[in-house]
Amino acid sequence: MGIKYWTDEWAKAVCRECNTSQAYKEAAKKWEGDMYFVTEPEGPVKERLVVYMDLWHGECRSACRITDESEKSPAYRLSAPYGVWKQILEKKLDAVQAMMTGRLNVKGDMAQIMGMPRAAIELTNCTLLIDTEFPD
Amino acid sequence: MWYFVSPEVVFGPDSAIRLSQLQGKSAFIVTDANIVKLGLVDLVKGLLSQAGIESTIFDGVEPDPSIETVRKGAALMSEYGPDWVVAVGGGSVMDAAKAMRVEYERPDMTIEEVFSWTSGLGLGAKSRLICIPTTSGTGAEATWMIVLSDTAERRKLGLGCRETIPDIAIVDPAFAMAMPPGLTAQTGMDVLTHAIEGFTSTWRNDISDGLCLRAIQLVFQYLPRACRDGQDMEAREKMHNAACIAGMGFGNSMPALAHAAGHSLGAVFHVPHGRAVGLFLPYSIEFIGEAHDELWAEIAHSIRLEMPKEAKAGPALARAIRGLASSIKEPLSIKEIGIPPDSFENSLEKLVDNAFADATLIMAARVPSTEEVEKLFRYAYDGTSIDF
Numbered sequence: 450m451g452i453k454y455w456t457d458e459w460a461k462a463v464c465r466e467c468n469t470s471q472a473y474k475e476a477a478k479k480w481e482g483d484m485y486f487v488t489e490p491e492g493p494v495k496e497r498l499v500v501y502m503d504l505w506h507g508e509c510r511s512a513c514r515i516t517d518e519s520e521k522s523p524a525y526r527l528s529a530p531y532g533v534w535k536q537i538l539e540k541k542l543d544a545v546q547a548m549m550t551g552r553l554n555v556k557g558d559m560a561q562i563m564g565m566p567r568a569a570i571e572l573t574n575c576t577l578l579i580d581t582e583f584p585d
Numbered sequence: 586m587w588y589f590v591s592p593e594v595v596f597g598p599d600s601a602i603r604l605s606q607l608q609g610k611s612a613f614i615v616t617d618a619n620i621v622k623l624g625l626v627d628l629v630k631g632l633l634s635q636a637g638i639e640s641t642i643f644d645g646v647e648p649d650p651s652i653e654t655v656r657k658g659a660a661l662m663s664e665y666g667p668d669w670v671v672a673v674g675g676g677s678v679m680d681a682a683k684a685m686r687v688e689y690e691r692p693d694m695t696i697e698e699v700f701s702w703t704s705g706l707g708l709g710a711k712s713r714l715i716c717i718p719t720t721s722g723t724g725a726e727a728t729w730m731i732v733l734s735d736t737a738e739r740r741k742l743g744l745g746c747r748e749t750i751p752d753i754a755i756v757d758p759a760f761a762m763a764m765p766p767g768l769t770a771q772t773g774m775d776v777l778t779h780a781i782e783g784f785t786s787t788w789r790n791d792i793s794d795g796l797c798l799r800a801i802q803l804v805f806q807y808l809p810r811a812c813r814d815g816q817d818m819e820a821r822e823k824m825h826n827a828a829c830i831a832g833m834g835f836g837n838s839m840p841a842l843a844h845a846a847g848h849s850l851g852a853v854f855h856v857p858h859g860r861a862v863g864l865f866l867p868y869s870i871e872f873i874g875e876a877h878d879e880l881w882a883e884i885a886h887s888i889r890l891e892m893p894k895e896a897k898a899g900p901a902l903a904r905a906i907r908g909l910a911s912s913i914k915e916p917l918s919i920k921e922i923g924i925p926p927d928s929f930e931n932s933l934e935k936l937v938d939n940a941f942a943d944a945t946l947i948m949a950a951r952v953p954s955t956e957e958v959e960k961l962f963r964y965a966y967d968g969t970s971i972d973f
Contacts, residue, residue, distance in 0.1 A: 472954065543788070545701075545702075545947070549701050550586050550587065551702070551704055555702065559698070559700045563701075565942065566944045566947045567941065567946060567952060569947075570947050570952065
C-alpha cells in the first residue's frame with residue numbers, strides 16, 4: 450500500500466528521504482528557500498493541491514500539506530497540472546525539460562535554481578523513493 | 586514534447602551575399618578589434634550598403650565577454666536604434682550580440698533574467714539578429730545559448746532561452762580563412778565536443794542525433810587537414826559547416842560533463858573554451874563509460890574506428906580523440922596547458938564548485954558527486970585515464 454499523492458503524509462515522507470539522502474545533502478548544501486509544490490486540477494484531481502517544503506542547506510526542515518495558500522509566503526512556487534507531476538514522479542519526464550517547455554511553471558529566484566542544477570535532480574530522486582499512490 | 590529551434594542557415598562560399606539581399610534601414614555590427622583589422626567588417630558593411638542599409642560598429646567585445654560589456658553595447662545599440670543586429674566574430678562576439686539585443690529589445694529586463702525556460706520575450710519587435718562566425722567551433726550562430734563571464738565570481742553564466750536564437754546564420758568559409766593553426770585546432774575540438782556531448786546527453790533526441798553524428802564524421806575527416814593547411818578550402822568549408830551542424834545538434838539536446846568541467850577551467854584559468862572542453866572530452870567519455878556503451882559504439886562505427894573485436898568502444902573512442910588532439914597539437918592534460926601544480930591545487934575547490942554549479946552537469950548520463958568531480962580534475966591534470 451503506497452502513500453496517497455500530495456497528502457500531508459506524502460510531503461513528510463519526501464522530507465524524510467531528503468534528510469537521509471547523502472546525495473541530496475551534498476547537491477543542495479547551499480540551497481536556501483522554501484517551496485510550494487502546486488498540483489493544478491486535471492483528470493482525477495479536482496482542486497488545487499499544495500505541498501509545502503522548507504528546504505535549507507541540504508536539509509528539509511519541515512513539510513506539510515497546505516489548505517490555505519496564503520498561510521505561507523515561500524521563496525519558490527512550482528506548479529503544474531496533475532498529469533505533468535505524475536510523469537515527473539514516474540521518471541517519464543525530466544523536471545528541467547518540463548520547465549523549458551512551459552509545462553512546469555516556476556516562480557522565484559531563477560539564478561539560484563540555475564546555480565544548483567543537481568539539487569533539483571536529487572530532490573526528484575527523493576520523491577521517486579516514495580511508493581506514491583496516484584488518484585488514478 | 587520537445588522543441589527543435591534553428592535559424593535560417595545560409596552556407597557555403599559566397600553566402601555572405603545574403604547580406605546584400607536584406608531589407609531594412611540600419612544595422613548595428615557587433616565585433617572585436619581583431620576582426621575589424623582583418624577587413625571582415627568592411628566586407629560586411631559593403632554588402633549591407635548594397636542593400637541600402639547604413640551601419641555602425643561596436644568592436645569592444647573581449648574574449649569571454651562580461652555583463653559590463655553587454656550593458657555598454659546594449660546602451661549604444663539603443664541610442665542607434667537598428668533594425669538589424671549583425672554579429673561578426675567568434676562565440677564571444679555572437680553571445681555578446683545575442684545578449685545586447687535582448688537588452689535593446691527589452692530595456693525592462695537584464696540578460697541575467699533570461700534563463701532556459703524563459704518565454705514571451707517577444708524579440709523581433711525592433712530588430713532581427715544575424716550571426717556570421719569567423720571561427721569554426723562554437724556553433725553559436727545556430728544556438729540560443731549565451732555564455733557570459735561573471736568576472737567578480739570567476740565563473741561563467743549560462744543564459745538565454747529558445748527565443749534568443751539568431752534569425753539568420755551566415756556560414757561563409759571565407760570568414761574563417763584567417764584562423765591560425767592553433768585556433769583552428771582548439772575551435773575544432775570544440776565542434777567535436779559539442780557533437781559528441783549532443784549525441785550522448787540525457788536530452789538527446791531523434792532530430793539532433795543525425796546532426797551530431799554528421800558533425801563528428803566531418804571533424805575526424807577534415808580537422809587535421811584544416812590545421813595542416815589553412816588554405817585548404819574544402820577542409821575549411823567542411824569544418825565551418827561542421828561547427829554549425831554541431832551547434833544545431835547540441836543546441837537542441839544540450840552539452841554535458843565535458844562542458845561543465847571545461848567552463849570551470851576556462852573561467853578560473855582563462856583557457857580558451859574549445860581547448861578546455863576538448864581536453865575534458867575523453868575523460869568524460871571514460872567517466873560515463875558503460876552507461877553509454879551502445880552510443881560510443883555507434884560513434885565508433887560512424888567514424889570507422891578500427892578496434893579489436895572484444896574491445897569496448899568508449900575507451901577506444903577516448904583514445905581516438907586523444908590521438909586526434911595530439912596530431913593537431915592540442916594538450917591532453919591540464920598540466921600540459923602550463924598551469925603550475927600549486928595554482929591548480931589552490932584553485933581546485935573553486936574548479937569543483939564551478940563545475941558542480943554548471944547547468945550542463947546534469948545532462949551527463951552519469952552525474953558525478955563533488956568528490957568524483959574533484960577526482961576527475963586531478964586525473965585530467967595529470968593526464969591519467971579515468972578508472973573510477
